[in-house]
Amino acid sequence: AQSVTQPDARVTVSEGASLQLRCKYSYSATPYLFWYVQYPRQGLQLLLKYYSGDPVVQGVNGFEAEFSKSNSSFHLRKASVHWSDSAVYFCAVSAGNTGNYKYVFGAGTRLKVIA
Amino acid sequence: NSKVIQTPRYLVKGQGQKAKMRCIPEKGHPVVFWYQQNKNNEFKFLINFQNQEVLQQIDMTEKRFSAECPSNSPCSLEIQSSEAGDSALYLCASSRTTNTEVFFGKGTRLTVV
Incomplete structure (x- = not known):
C-alpha cells in the first residue's frame, strides 16, 4: 500500500524568500503524485500533478514540484512566496492503474509567510 | 476552481443522532470520494463510487456509515448514530477517472455534542 510522509509540520518563511516543502512517498511502482493547498474554511485546491515524463512539473501561482524516483520524493518549491x-x-499519492483507487494524503505542512 | 458542491457547510448533532450530508460532484465526473479530515489534518478515506457502484470502502463505513450516489441525485453520506469521535470535516471529491486528480468541495464540518 502507498503512504506519504511530510516531515515538516510547520514551516515559516519571510515574504519574498524561496520555499521548499518536502514530501516522501512509499510505493512499489511509479505513483501518481499531487500537491493540494487548503486555505481556512475551504476545501482542497489542486496545485499540480505528476503522472509521468518530465520530473519537474509546473503548477498554479508559481509553484513547481520535482519528482525523484531514486529518492521517492516529490518536493514542492516556489521561488518567491x-x-x-x-x-x-x-x-497525495494514488496508485495509478492498480485497482487501488484510494488517494493517500500526507499529514500536511502548515506554511506561514511573515513580513 | 472546483465545482463540487457540498451541503450543509456546518452540521451540529447530538450523540446518537443521524447526520446526513450531501455532495453534487462536478459535471462529467463519475468517480466520487468521501474523506474524513480530523482536527490534526489527517485524512481518512471512507468510500468511493464510480457512477452508482461502490469501489472501495473501509470497515468503519460498513457499520455506522452509509453512503450512496444515486443517478440524477446528489451523493450522500449518512452517519446513523453520531459519536463524539465523528466530529470532523467531511470532504467530498470527484474525478473523471479513478486515478486522475480529484477536485474537492468545501466540506461539511460536523460537530457532535
Whole structure:
C-alpha cells in the first residue's frame, strides 16, 4: 500500500524568500503524485500533478514540484512566496492503474509567510 | 476552481443522532470520494463510487456509515448514530477517472455534542 510522509509540520518563511516543502512517498511502482493547498474554511485546491515524463512539473501561482524516483520524493518549491501563500499544503499519492483507487494524503505542512 | 458542491457547510448533532450530508460532484465526473479530515489534518478515506457502484470502502463505513450516489441525485453520506469521535470535516471529491486528480468541495464540518 502507498503512504506519504511530510516531515515538516510547520514551516515559516519571510515574504519574498524561496520555499521548499518536502514530501516522501512509499510505493512499489511509479505513483501518481499531487500537491493540494487548503486555505481556512475551504476545501482542497489542486496545485499540480505528476503522472509521468518530465520530473519537474509546473503548477498554479508559481509553484513547481520535482519528482525523484531514486529518492521517492516529490518536493514542492516556489521561488518567491507571498503572504497569501500562507495555508496548509498536502502531498497525495494514488496508485495509478492498480485497482487501488484510494488517494493517500500526507499529514500536511502548515506554511506561514511573515513580513 | 472546483465545482463540487457540498451541503450543509456546518452540521451540529447530538450523540446518537443521524447526520446526513450531501455532495453534487462536478459535471462529467463519475468517480466520487468521501474523506474524513480530523482536527490534526489527517485524512481518512471512507468510500468511493464510480457512477452508482461502490469501489472501495473501509470497515468503519460498513457499520455506522452509509453512503450512496444515486443517478440524477446528489451523493450522500449518512452517519446513523453520531459519536463524539465523528466530529470532523467531511470532504467530498470527484474525478473523471479513478486515478486522475480529484477536485474537492468545501466540506461539511460536523460537530457532535
